[in-house]
Amino acid sequence: MAVVKMRLYRGDSNGGAEKEYEVPLEEGMVVLDAIHFIQANYDGDLAVRWNCKAAKCGSCSAEINGMPKLTCKTRLDTLPLDKPVTVYPIKTFPIIKDLVTDVSWNYKVRKTIPPFTPAKDTKWVMYQEDVERGQEFRKCIECFLCQDVCHILRNHDKKNEFIGPRMLIKIAELEMHPLDTLDRKEFLRDQAGIGYCNITKCCTEVCPEHIHITDNAIIPLKERVADTYFDPLQWLLEKFKGSPKQ
Amino acid sequence: MANGTAQNAVTLRRDTWWAAPLITAVVLGSFGIYSTWRALSNADFLVEPYLSPFYSPYILASWWPFSPALLILWAPLGFRATCYYYRKAYYRSFFLAPPACAVRPLAKEGSYAGESKLPFILQNIHRYFFYAAGVVLFFLWVDAFKALKFEDGLGVGVGTLVLFANAALLSLYSLSCHSFRHLIGGNLDVFSKCPTRFMLWGKASALNEHHMLWAWVSLFGVALADLYVFLLARGVITDVRLI
Numbered sequence A: 001m002a003v004v005k006m007r008l009y010r011g012d013s014n015g016g017a018e019k020e021y022e023v024p025l026e027e028g029m030v031v032l033d034a035i036h037f038i039q040a041n042y043d044g045d046l047a048v049r050w051n052c053k054a055a056k057c058g059s060c061s062a063e064i065n066g067m068p069k070l071t072c073k074t075r076l077d078t079l080p081l082d083k084p085v086t087v088y089p090i091k092t093f094p095i096i097k098d099l100v101t102d103v104s105w106n107y108k109v110r111k112t113i114p115p116f117t118p119a120k121d122t123k124w125v126m127y128q129e130d131v132e133r134g135q136e137f138r139k140c141i142e143c144f145l146c147q148d149v150c151h152i153l154r155n156h157d158k159k160n161e162f163i164g165p166r167m168l169i170k171i172a173e174l175e176m177h178p179l180d181t182l183d184r185k186e187f188l189r190d191q192a193g194i195g196y197c198n199i200t201k202c203c204t205e206v207c208p209e210h211i212h213i214t215d216n217a218i219i220p221l222k223e224r225v226a227d228t229y230f231d232p233l234q235w236l237l238e239k240f241k242g243s244p245k246q
Numbered sequence B: 001m002a003n004g005t006a007q008n009a010v011t012l013r014r015d016t017w018w019a020a021p022l023i024t025a026v027v028l029g030s031f032g033i034y035s036t037w038r039a040l041s042n043a044d045f046l047v048e049p050y051l052s053p054f055y056s057p058y059i060l061a062s063w064w065p066f067s068p069a070l071l072i073l074w075a076p077l078g079f080r081a082t083c084y085y086y087r088k089a090y091y092r093s094f095f096l097a098p099p100a101c102a103v104r105p106l107a108k109e110g111s112y113a114g115e116s117k118l119p120f121i122l123q124n125i126h127r128y129f130f131y132a133a134g135v136v137l138f139f140l141w142v143d144a145f146k147a148l149k150f151e152d153g154l155g156v157g158v159g160t161l162v163l164f165a166n167a168a169l170l171s172l173y174s175l176s177c178h179s180f181r182h183l184i185g186g187n188l189d190v191f192s193k194c195p196t197r198f199m200l201w202g203k204a205s206a207l208n209e210h211h212m213l214w215a216w217v218s219l220f221g222v223a224l225a226d227l228y229v230f231l232l233a234r235g236v237i238t239d240v241r242l243i
Ligand code: SF4
Pocket: A146, A149, A150, A151, A152, A164, A165, A196, A197, A198, A199, A200, A201, A202, A203, A204, A214, A218
């Protein structure tokens, strides 16, 4: 039986190192299977977070051969196996142990987003074409791979200035909601720091739900911010016609 | 950052992540050099009835001592320079910000301000370049139609087809623009009240999905259309009259 060499990061906030393991390759095996094999047969104290093993809970994010991916969705037969497969925790968030990181920052900033605000006398009728756009964004499984890969958070550590791509699709979902009445453009520009994004599209590249994060959320939001803050013609038009949002 | 030392290396990726930014840099750089040379040359751009797209509309102004191309090229160049697709392309390939995903950027950690400060905050005026480039595009269509008028009457030469193809590709690029997609309907929250704009937004969105493709083919298109006129003017090739 073919054997795969796996190199897993073992350590915690005090430091650590790669450790190599050999795992018998089975047909259809994913990286998480190999990690489970290691846990069951070599190191029972290996820390890894997972729940659904169906690419839907978003817990098993890691960096496989340097790329942010879900370990439960990455088949070993899609990787070059002539060299050991490396698995590291996601780099952008503080490590707890081995492959497990503390992603709580994401839940904290998410709470700062002004919530869905319907009008007091809303009639709860919506048409499909009006809610369709937001449906794409609701596919998000909060794996935070996009937050991990985004260079603004990953390399420049701008967690106080930039809210990250996952949060921007959340804002897009609210802003484009047909029954929402709140205007989040100032929030987008100031607290969310949308200007930091240079649309280099790594978030879209790694999203396991294939959400068009940049094309359908971030760029349309940048355009909305431009309407209010960078376009004198639109600004005049809004003054003249009145903005539909508060 | 709290993670292991190996992750602080440039990258742990082992694939050929450097290939795409390298190719982009070479191709975009070559276009930059070619178009600068052609725009400054002020020669070999008109072979009746064909006018090079770099010089269209052809403006003859006595007060302007430089190449007439410079009077117009700022519009399409500004449109491309602030285009959402090209921004990704050159931030990755020229600024290495970052060169590829999960690869360390060139700029010092923490020194980055992206498009939140000058100069890149100016990318926000992309839509104004869209308007300006639209005016130039109108003249490119006019010049394509003028390329049907030969000395001996109406006709079609290879050059006519070249100029029409160029205008068509540039139109696809312009109509797939993210700012256009926003202005035509993306700025609405309730589509059901504006069915026409919803329909147009749907069409713009369909084109927008391939914005990168249109960006590249129209770039090659405009360079090749200019090259065609240049080679005609230099007598390297002769135009074939089809009709
Ligand atoms: S496109 Fe913007 S949000 Fe997405 S990874 Fe790049 S910089 Fe971050």
